Structures are given as structure tokens and as C-alpha cells.
Amino acid sequence: MNYVAxxxxxxxxxxxxxxxxxxxxxxxATRFSEAPLPYSVSAVSAVLYAVIALALWRxxxxxxxxxxxxxxxxxxxxxxxxYVESSWWPDETVWTGYGSxxxxxxxxxxxxxxxxxxxxxxxxxxxxxxxxxx
Amino acid sequence: MxxxxxxxxxxxxxVSGALALAxxxxxxxxxxxxxxxxxxxxxxxxxxxxxxxVVILLISGVPAGLVLTxxxxxxxxxxxxxxxxxxxxxxEAAAADPDPHRxxxxxxxxxxxxAASAVIIAIALAVLLWRVLVIxxxxx
Numbered sequence: 001m002n003y004v005a006x007x008x009x010x011x012x013x014x015x016x017x018x019x020x021x022x023x024x025x026x027x028x029a030t031r032f033s034e035a036p037l038p039y040s041v042s043a044v045s046a047v048l049y050a051v052i053a054l055a056l057w058r059x060x061x062x063x064x065x066x067x068x069x070x071x072x073x074x075x076x077x078x079x080x081x082x083y084v085e086s087s088w089w090p091d092e093t094v095w096t097g098y099g100s101x102x103x104x105x106x107x108x109x110x111x112x113x114x115x116x117x118x119x120x121x122x123x124x125x126x127x128x129x130x131x132x133x134x
Numbered sequence: 135m136x137x138x139x140x141x142x143x144x145x146x147x148x149v150s151g152a153l154a155l156a157x158x159x160x161x162x163x164x165x166x167x168x169x170x171x172x173x174x175x176x177x178x179x180x181x182x183x184x185x186x187x188v189v190i191l192l193i194s195g196v197p198a199g200l201v202l203t204x205x206x207x208x209x210x211x212x213x214x215x216x217x218x219x220x221x222x223x224x225x226e227a228a229a230a231d232p233d234p235h236r237x238x239x240x241x242x243x244x245x246x247x248x249a250a251s252a253v254i255i256a257i258a259l260a261v262l263l264w265r266v267l268v269i270x271x272x273x274x
Contacts, residue, residue: 003223003237008250011216015258018212022205030201059235103257 001120009113010056016106017049020094027091035091041078045094045106048074052113061124065117072110075099079107135191135274142187143267149173149180150260153217157252164245170252174217181210181259188266198273203266210262219251220244 024042032039048071055063079098082089092101099106156173160166185207192198221227223239239247 003239003243004246004250007219007223007247008254011219011251011254014216015213015254018209019258022209026201026205 001116005116006056009109009116010053012105012109013049013053013056013113016094016102016109017046017053019102020046020049023094035089038089038091038093038096041074041093041095045071045074056113061117061121064113065121068110068113068117071106072114075107075110135196135270138187138191138270139267142184143263146180146184146263147260149176150256150263153177153252153259154256157249157256160245160249161253164242164249167241167245167248170245170248171218174248174252177217177256177259178214181214184263184266185211188270191270196270196273198269203269206262206266206269210259210266213255213258213262216251217255218248220247223247 020042024039024046027035027039027042048067052064052067052071054060055067075095075098078093078095082096089096094102095106098104153170153173153176156166156170160170188203188207192200192203220239220243223237223244225238228236228238
């Protein structure tokens with residue numbers, strides 16, 4: 001992955017991490033008993049965003065790949081459950097409506113990150129084969 | 135309150151727009167990096183003016199929720215160090231880091247990194263400032 005894309009992803013994840021951390025901190029500190037599931041999901045997403053930003057920064061490719069995959073699954077599951085089982089969600093999370101409150105960035109970002117990380121992984125695994133050719 | 139809604143908020147919004155524009159231009163044309171640096175400095179100043187204005191309003195008795203208002207204000211300040219993040223890729227910064235895998239960026243890459251972060255931060259900043267405006271207007 002080129003450095004510009006990688007650092008842009010780090011910035012995007014840091015911003016989302018900051019937003020999710022702020023949101024979940026206020027929600028959990030002031031009214032956790034009203035909606036424990038959504039607020040816990042907000043906290044989980046905050047941790048996930050911070051871990052992915054750190055993994056991209058430290059070049060921990062596997063952690064970043066697993067983290068973004070988990071994030072995408074989380075956005076899709078929480079977004080879908082929000083429509084299918086709306087009674088489970090008395091309040092919104094970062095991933096509600098597939099991240100619509102955040103301009104669908106929580107949905108788009110893991111897709112972009114996964115494409116870039118998988119490309120990088122393929123390029124890395126292809127390199128020794130190419131190098132061994134005469 | 136009129137000064138905040140009529141002058142300070144439009145000012146920071148315009149500065150955020152200028153930052154996003156300068157970022158987009160620099161992404162396409164890295165030679166505009168100098169203009170982006172000016173926009174970044176203007177953003178620091180605008181966020182400082184916004185912060186001081188809102189704190190003065192809160193102290194003067196606008197009954198806005200302190201936790202949310204101060205949270206959004208702190209978040210707007212916390213975003214600023216991400217502006218000009220390309221500085222971490224300069225040869226001097228890499229030389230000072232014991233990590234041998236620390237990337238060293240070429241000048242055009244530094245410009246593009248700064249540009250991409252400027253676009254992201256400009257959007258996030260505009261959203262945060264708008265949230266503060268909503269809270270302050272509701273309280274006034």
C-alpha cells in the first residue's frame with residue numbers, strides 16, 4: 001500500500017476512533033442502563049477503530065486486516081439488525097443504519113481498507129515467487 | 135451570542151471549507167502545498183477563536199450542557215495535530231525514530247498526505263462546530 005493511502009486511512013480511523021470514543025464515553029457515563037447493547041457496541045467500535053489506526057501506523061498487516069474485516073462484519077450485522085430487530089436498539093450506535101449518521105463512512109472505510117490491505121498482502125506473497133524466477 | 139452565530143461560526147465554517155478546498159487542490163497538484171500550509175495555520179487560529187468564544191459564552195451564563203459542549207470543543211482541538219501529519223515522514227523525523235521501518239516520504243508524498251488529512255479533518259471539524267452551534271442555539 002502506498003504511504004499516502006496508508007496515512008490517509010490512519011487519519012480517517014483516528015477521526016472515527018475519536019468520534020466513537022467520545023460518543024460511547026458520554027453514552028456509557030450518563031445513561032448506560034437505558035440502552036446497554038447499543039452503547040456497548042459504540043464502545044466496541046471505538047476500541048476497534050483505535051486498534052486499526054494503531055495497526056496501520058505500526059504496519060501490523062494481519063491485525064489491520066482482521067480488524068477491518070471485523071469492522072465490516074459489525075457494520076453489516078448492526079446495520080441489518082437495526083432494521084430487522086429494531087426493538088433491540090433503543091438508541092443509535094456508530095454503526096446504526098450502516099453508519100448513516102457518519103455519512104456512511106463506517107461502511108465505506110473498511111471496504112476501502114480491506115481492498116488495499118488484501119492487495120498489499122497479495123503483492124507481498126507474490127514477491128518471493130517473482131524474485132525466484134530466473 | 136449574536137457575535138458567535140453571526141461572525142465566529144460562519145468564519146470557522148469558511149475556514150473549514152477553505153481547508154478542504156486547499157486539501158483537494160494539493161491532492162491533485164502537490165505544488166499547492168504552500169497554500170495548504172496557510173490554510174492549516176488559519177484553521178488553528180479559527181478553532182482557537184471558536185474555542186475562546188464558546189468558553190466566554192458558557193462562562194457568561196448560556197445554559198448549554200457542559201459535558202457535550204466541552205466534549206465537542208475538546209474533540210475539535212484534538213483533531214488539529216492530525217493536520218500536517220506528513221511532517222512525521224520527513225527524513226529528520228524518520229532519523230530520530232529508532233524504528234528501522236519508519237517510512238521516509240518524498241516531498242510530493244508529504245504534500246499528498248497533508249492534503250488527504252486536511253480534507254478529512256476539514257469535514258470532521260465542520261461537523262463538530264455545527265454540533266456546538268446546535269447545542270448553543272438550543273440553550274440560548
